[in-house]
Amino acid sequence: xxxxxxxxxxxxxxxxxxxxxxxxxxxxxxxxxxxxxxxxxxxxxxxxxxxxxxxxx
Ligand SMILES: [Zn+2]
Numbered sequence: 646x647x648x649x650x651x652x653x654x655x656x657x658x659x660x661x662x663x664x665x666x667x668x669x670x671x672x673x674x675x676x677x678x679x680x681x682x683x684x685x686x687x688x689x690x691x692x693x694x695x696x697x698x699x700x701x702x
Contacts, residue, residue: 646701648672648694653681653702660685666702 648654652669656678659665664682671677676694678687689697 646695646698648676648698648701654678654698655700655702656697657699658697 648669650669650672654667654669655665656667660667660680660682662680662683662685664680666681667678667687668681669676670679670686671688674691676689676691678689678694679685680687
């Protein structure tokens with residue numbers, strides 16, 4: 646699956662704030678995801694991101 650900045654994605658695990666959805670704000674070797682509920686920013690490597698993302702919304 647291809648991901649682009651601005652995509653909203655769902656993850657397997659929920660964020661402590663209760664949200665499962667994230668906005669992609671950075672793609673590349675490192676992915677940056679912003680929680681759509683609390684705006685927390687998660688920085689993870691691409692491989693890990695692909696494992697935790699279940700689908701695009
Ligand atoms: Zn959150």
